[in-house]
Every structure is written in C-alpha cells, then in structure tokens.
Amino acid sequence: MINNGPLISVIVATRNGERFLHEQLKSLEAQTYPNLEFICSDNNSTDGTAEILEAWCNASENRTFIRCREDGLNKNFFTAIPFTTGDYIMFSDQDDVWLPEKIEALVSFHLSHPEASMVYCLSKPFENELPPSPEMKDGINRLEGTEIKKTLLISFTLGHNMLIKKNVLEKIKVPGDEVIAYDWWITVSAMCIGPVYCLQKVFTYWRQHPENTTKKINDVLFYQSRISYLEKFAGNNLVSPSTKDWIKKAVDALSSLSDKKFSFKLFNFYLSNAAQIFFYKKKSSPISRYISHVKMAYRMSFHDYRP
Numbered sequence: 001m002i003n004n005g006p007l008i009s010v011i012v013a014t015r016n017g018e019r020f021l022h023e024q025l026k027s028l029e030a031q032t033y034p035n036l037e038f039i040c041s042d043n044n045s046t047d048g049t050a051e052i053l054e055a056w057c058n059a060s061e062n063r064t065f066i067r068c069r070e071d072g073l074n075k076n077f078f079t080a081i082p083f084t085t086g087d088y089i090m091f092s093d094q095d096d097v098w099l100p101e102k103i104e105a106l107v108s109f110h111l112s113h114p115e116a117s118m119v120y121c122l123s124k125p126f127e128n129e130l131p132p133s134p135e136m137k138d139g140i141n142r143l144e145g146t147e148i149k150k151t152l153l154i155s156f157t158l159g160h161n162m163l164i165k166k167n168v169l170e171k172i173k174v175p176g177d178e179v180i181a182y183d184w185w186i187t188v189s190a191m192c193i194g195p196v197y198c199l200q201k202v203f204t205y206w207r208q209h210p211e212n213t214t215k216k217i218n219d220v221l222f223y224q225s226r227i228s229y230l231e232k233f234a235g236n237n238l239v240s241p242s243t244k245d246w247i248k249k250a251v252d253a254l255s256s257l258s259d260k261k262f263s264f265k266l267f268n269f270y271l272s273n274a275a276q277i278f279f280y281k282k283k284s285s286p287i288s289r290y291i292s293h294v295k296m297a298y299r300m301s302f303h304d305y306r307p
Contacts, residue, residue, distance in 0.1 A: 005107055007035050009086030009166070013068075013076040014053055015043040017094035020207060024096055025056050033103040038063040039083045043076040049094070074182040077159070078174045089166055091159040091183070095207045096123075098160075099134060102203035106163040109199045117194030118164040118187070120157050123206035134202035140280045142198040148191045149246060149276045151184070152233055153226055154307075156280065157196075159183030160204055168193055173237060180232050192238035222305050223254045223266075230254075257303050270297035 010028065014021060028038065040057050042050040042065070050067070057065035068079040077091055088110065090103065102121065110119045124136050143156040151157075159182060172189040175182075190196055220228075233239060234247045253269035270277060274293035281296070283289035299305060 002033065002104060002107060002111075005033065005035050005111075006087035007037060007085065008033065008088050008090060008103055008107060008163075009084035010036060010038050010090045010092055010103075011077055011080040011084065012038055012040040012053070012092045012094070013043065013073065013080070014040070014045060014049045014094040015073075015076065016045050016047050016049055018045075018048040018052055020095035021049060021052055024092065024094055024098070025052075027096075027098040027100075028092065030100045031098065031103045032100050033107060036062060036103065037084070037086055039066065039080045040064065041066050041068045041076050041080040043068045043073075044071060072178045074175060074178050074185075077182050081169065084166065087166055088163055089169055090163055093160050095209070096160055097130060097205040097207070099203045099205075103163075105201070105203060106199060109197070110163050110165075113195075113197050115194060116197050117168045118162055118190040119197045119199060120161040120163070121199045121201055121203045123158055123161055123204040124202045125206045125208050127208050130205055134205075136202050139282050141282055142200060143187075143280070144196055144198050146191050146195050147276060148188050148239070148243060149273070150279050151187060151191070152230060152243075152247065152250070153277060155181065155184040155187070157183055157187045158204075158206070159186070160206070162186065164190060171238070175232065180229055184229075185232075185236075188233060189236060189238050192236075192240070221303070222300070222307065223257045223303070227251055227254050257301070261303050263301050263303075267297050267301040270300055 040053050040063060042053055054065045057063035064083055066080060066083060068076045106119060106121055110116060113119060124131050124134055143151055162183065168190055171193060172186060175185050187196065230247050230251050234244050250269065253266045256263040256265040271293060274297060278293050278296050281292050283292055
C-alpha cells in the first residue's frame, strides 16, 4: 500500500442509476488506496438514486453530495470539479465495478511516470454476472504519447479509467455542450499538455445495458459525426496550429462523402494518414500492416460506413 500518497478526488456522477449504484459504491469503499475523497454529483434523478447517494455521502466525512441542475453527462462531471481538493482526479460512473487495487495501481503508475499529464487503465465489459477474471486479450495497440491525430477520429479512452493531475485539468477549457464526451475531450486536451500512458491491465468491470450512456447507438452516419467532432476539436485552444490545419483537411475529405456513395478523396486521406489513424492495429509485418490499412481506408470511405 502507498503510504502518505497524494489525495485523490473521485467524482461520482449519477442519473437514474439506483439499480446498480449500490454495487459500485461498495467497490469504491473497498479500494485499497487510503487517501481519498468522493465528490458525488446527481443529475436530476427521478428514481431513488439521489437519496442513495446522499445517504452514502452522509456516512463519511470524505464524501460530498452535490446536485447538478443542468442535464448532460459532461455537465454532471464538470460541475463537480470545482469541489475537488485532491492532487489527482478520477471519474466514476454509477453502474460499473472497480477492482479493489484500481486506484492504488493507477496512482503508483502515475507516480512512476511524473511527466505524464494523464494515465489510464483498461475495462472488461460484462452484462449480468461479473467476469471470473480481469484477464483480457484484444490484440490492439493502446493510445499513448502526445500525438492527438491518433484519437481525433476515434475515442480510445474511457473516463472511468482515467487518473489525471488536477493542475492539468485546470488548464482544460470545459466544453459548453454535449457534442463530444467529456473523456474524449479531456484525453485530447491532456495529450496537448503532456504524454498520456496506459497501464495495460483491467481494473474496471464495465457494465453493458440498454441505458449505458457510452454504448447508445449513434444514428448519425460516421462521417457526419466526425465532422462535428473535428470542428469542436479545432476550437480547442490547446490544439496546435499545424494540427488545426490537419483537421481542416480531414473535414474537407469527410465532407466529400455528402453527395457520394464512395469518396476517393477520403480514401486517399485515410491511406496517407494510416500510420496515425490505424495505429491501434497490430500486424506482424509491414506488408500485412499495409494491406490492413488499405482495407480499413476502403471500408471507411463509403457513405454508409458504421463502425
């Protein structure tokens, strides 16, 4: 156990989650890391969630209950940030289950990488019963470093796995809407400030169910949603001018699909930037890697492409 470690602020965001909330709160209570505070924000719940959360907070001095009156997951989390007093911040959803060593492992990992702006671990999805083991092999490269082009089109991090420095988070402009998920926005912004590292172990059991916010089906076509996201990222004051120029080219290439079934312009853009856009694909040889990039670029250049 880390003795005399930094204070960690865990933000717990809830909305109509009474069905699974007790199990998550138990997993937070079971954390092996000792120096914690919990800022619990409820977002206009109409079931018993707020009452459960408020009672839980009243049971300990290191727990604070607040209410977020504006609808939206982003607003719920960001409303709680000013109430935190820790050196590092973590984000907790209402329906997951954290392994007891999660916070301790992430703190130790971050302390061993003091140059990092943010670190994160991995999740293992489940639906009904908890998995028998946190072991998981999915054979992909993890997002790390400072090259944000790798994650401007696809999000590779989840908020419930992040540990981020408070002084880094204070430099990040809070988005005024819900267009981009808070965790994606934070990841891109943090990579502009310093390197991001991945602790490649599962410490979160990620519950899957119809009301799961991050798993809801997006009815907007891929290319249309990416244009919206890229335009938002272009307005991020932490993004460099050269990357903003790249974003303009990406938006132009994606826009070429608006009146076409297939766009060669978009295909060429994907292929010329494949090393960054498809960095997550593990291949044993340059030839197999190139073939994989061509196939992905081709698939994603159709008007009706969906992940």
